[in-house]
Amino acid sequence: MWKRLSRPRAAQSAAADSDPGDATSDTAEGPTDPLAELARQAAAGDHAAANALLIKLTPALLRVARQILGPQHPEISDVTQEAACGLLLALPRFRGECTLVHFACRVAMLVSMNVRRREISHHRKTETLSELQEVYLPGGLPPTPEDRLLGERAAGAIRQLLGSLPEVQAEVLGLHHVVGLTMPEIAAVTRAPLETVRSRLRLGRQALRQRVLGDQRLLEAIGGSNEHDR
Amino acid sequence: MSTIDDLLSRGRRGALSDADERRLQMAVQTSREHQLTLLAGEVFERAGAAQPGDTALIKRIVHQVEGEWSGTFQRVVARGRVSRWVSVPMLMAGLAAASFGGYRAVHALRPPADNSPPRALAAAAPSRALAVAAPSVPAPTVPAPSVLAPSVPAPSEPAGIASGAASVPAALPDLAALPLAGAVSAPALDRASVQTPAEEASAAQSSAQPRTARDDAPATARVAALSANAAIASTAPSAAPHWNLPRPKPRALHASVASESELAALLPAPGAPASAGTLAEGAPDLESAQALFRRANQLRRSDWDAAAALYERLTLRHSESAEAGVAEMALAKHALAEGRAHQALRWFQAYQRREDGELAAEALWGEARACQSLGEGERAHELWQRLIEQYPASAYAAAAREQLGP
Numbered sequence: 001m002w003k004r005l006s007r008p009r010a011a012q013s014a015a016a017d018s019d020p021g022d023a024t025s026d027t028a029e030g031p032t033d034p035l036a037e038l039a040r041q042a043a044a045g046d047h048a049a050a051n052a053l054l055i056k057l058t059p060a061l062l063r064v065a066r067q068i069l070g071p072q073h074p075e076i077s078d079v080t081q082e083a084a085c086g087l088l089l090a091l092p093r094f095r096g097e098c099t100l101v102h103f104a105c106r107v108a109m110l111v112s113m114n115v116r117r118r119e120i121s122h123h124r125k126t127e128t129l130s131e132l133q134e135v136y137l138p139g140g141l142p143p144t145p146e147d148r149l150l151g152e153r154a155a156g157a158i159r160q161l162l163g164s165l166p167e168v169q170a171e172v173l174g175l176h177h178v179v180g181l182t183m184p185e186i187a188a189v190t191r192a193p194l195e196t197v198r199s200r201l202r203l204g205r206q207a208l209r210q211r212v213l214g215d216q217r218l219l220e221a222i223g224g225s226n227e228h229d230r
Numbered sequence: 231m232s233t234i235d236d237l238l239s240r241g242r243r244g245a246l247s248d249a250d251e252r253r254l255q256m257a258v259q260t261s262r263e264h265q266l267t268l269l270a271g272e273v274f275e276r277a278g279a280a281q282p283g284d285t286a287l288i289k290r291i292v293h294q295v296e297g298e299w300s301g302t303f304q305r306v307v308a309r310g311r312v313s314r315w316v317s318v319p320m321l322m323a324g325l326a327a328a329s330f331g332g333y334r335a336v337h338a339l340r341p342p343a344d345n346s347p348p349r350a351l352a353a354a355a356p357s358r359a360l361a362v363a364a365p366s367v368p369a370p371t372v373p374a375p376s377v378l379a380p381s382v383p384a385p386s387e388p389a390g391i392a393s394g395a396a397s398v399p400a401a402l403p404d405l406a407a408l409p410l411a412g413a414v415s416a417p418a419l420d421r422a423s424v425q426t427p428a429e430e431a432s433a434a435q436s437s438a439q440p441r442t443a444r445d446d447a448p449a450t451a452r453v454a455a456l457s458a459n460a461a462i463a464s465t466a467p468s469a470a471p472h473w474n475l476p477r478p479k480p481r482a483l484h485a486s487v488a489s490e491s492e493l494a495a496l497l498p499a500p501g502a503p504a505s506a507g508t509l510a511e512g513a514p515d516l517e518s519a520q521a522l523f524r525r526a527n528q529l530r531r532s533d534w535d536a537a538a539a540l541y542e543r544l545t546l547r548h549s550e551s552a553e554a555g556v557a558e559m560a561l562a563k564h565a566l567a568e569g570r571a572h573q574a575l576r577w578f579q580a581y582q583r584r585e586d587g588e589l590a591a592e593a594l595w596g597e598a599r600a601c602q603s604l605g606e607g608e609r610a611h612e613l614w615q616r617l618i619e620q621y622p623a624s625a626y627a628a629a630a631r632e633q634l635g636p
Contacts, residue, residue, distance in 0.1 A: 062288065063280075066279075077290070177274070
């Protein structure tokens with residue numbers, strides 16, 4: 001059941017353009033970010049550089065927007081566009097403490113989280129057809145339908161939490177569970193101490209556990225136990 | 231050594247060594263929480279996976295951002311450059327004026343020769359510590375509250391006064407005024423911002439002011455700062471103040487636009503001559519396909535009917551544009567969701583008449599669903615089969631296979 005823990009390495013190259021992990025040579029190793037120079041030029045007002053940067057980073061923005069909001073959310077392109085504008089606006093503040101891809105992912109995640117929070121606060125039903133949401137069939141399915149159910153419900157619980165948790169906790173929870181950044185990467189991108197990041201994640205997980213305990217189907221799916229290993 | 235959390239993250243990228251993979255496998259097999267985390271991670275990976283048509287979508291997004299951005303970005307950068315040269319002298323002048331005013335205030339409060347305490351001095355809080363210690367004790371004769379909080383700008387003041395760092399482009403008041411800045415900067419950008427030495431100096435300066443409204447020292451400082459800010463604003467190259475930038479999500483604003491008639495008042499009438507007030511040279515064309523599309527997208531969250539009117543106008547006026555195609559799909563999906571299957575069918579079919587429609591598979595699927603809603607099961611089956619043949623790799627094809635059964 002748990003044989004394949006990571007994505008096939010052959011698939012990495014295909015996703016390299018949009019994967020936040022492709023720029024994980026982390027900040028501690030120094031300024032190895034290939035996009036840093038482009039970002040500097042863009043921040044200085046070079047229109048061509050800004051355009052080139054957007055072409056490089058928009059896939060990552062799109063990816064994060066889909067991860068946070070769901071792939072069939074009707075506002076995906078709007079959110080991505082908003083994140084792209086936000087990224088350009090934020091470029092002068094980019095200090096190179098993390099990779100630009102991670103910086104972009106954070107901007108996209110916060111923009112997406114705002115949309116989610118707004119939707120929750122307004123109790124607004126999105127216009128997405130429920131059928132179209134339901135027919136979203138991912139390419140590589142988890143090994144069993146049971147696993148798929150588990151994963152989807154857990155992902156749904158995380159998405160819901162992103163709209164209700166305190167923002168700093170939601171940010172760390174999202175960057176880790178949704179975007180897939182490691183703790184040191186989150187610390188770099190949020191400019192927070194590593195221990196603070198761990199603490200925020202721990203608090204976020206506590207809320208997640210409460211959410212799981214309140215989800216009868218998920219609880220049943222994992223065996224009806226409220227035992228937690230950590 | 232990496233924690234399990236980090237291994238889970240790196241595992242999603244396929245960046246684990248064999249030893250780490252074994253370690254992660256063991257952790258996952260022994261922990262339900264790790265199992266859940268791993269499964270949720272896979273769901274998120276799939277959710278973020280590239281989809282057919284992404285290349286065109288990304289091009290369109292970049293194009294739109296570029297269109298909105300052109301000119302604006304240069305303006306921001308230029309303003310930053312100009313303000314750097316203007317704001318520093320102005321800030322220094324403001325500080326000097328405030329210091330002078332402070333001196334006069336202290337001088338005025340100096341005890342007279344008979345050593346009797348001045349009335350105002352007893353009520354004044356000369357330091358921030360005192361202000362914190364006794365925040366609710368007003369001066370007996372002081373009714374003006376705004377001066378009593380020297381480190382907090384009055385609501386009506388421009389943000390530049392509070393920041394005192396107009397030389398930093400990102401701290402420009404205009405950016406703070408942008409809806410996007412509100413959406414992004416609060417958590418993403420401002421949280422990590424560090425108070426600059428100029429800000430600290432400004433805060434220290436203002437907190438050191440005597441807290442009486444009768445003193446004209448804080449008022450002098452405020453006037454000086456306001457003058458400095460006005461000077462900055464006037465020197466900024468904003469003579470053409472058309473920030474056609476973002477305004478990405480002014481949802482609250484649009485909530486007030488209730489009807490199509492109000493919308494019509496906002497939009498120029500078809501064929502109406504562009505007046506100087508509405509369409510100045512260089513101003514965005516509110517009737518362009520992009521403008522209509524953007525406004526409709528913004529409206530759809532608060533007022534679908536108004537948004538639908540704009541979508542329809544878009545399909546009529548710019549029928550060949552890509553935006554019109556997306557508008558057709560939006561209209562179709564909404565009609566289907568509301569049970570207006572006939573109308574939905576027409577929109578779905580209209581979209582399919584386009585060449586190279588990126589959403590053709592979705593339109594085909596929608597048409598089948600509309601047919602199903604109308605009781606035309608046979609026709610729906612045909613459409614599903616066509617969907618499978620024409621777009622075999624699409625997620626909708628997979629759904630169609632499920633509909634057709636084994």
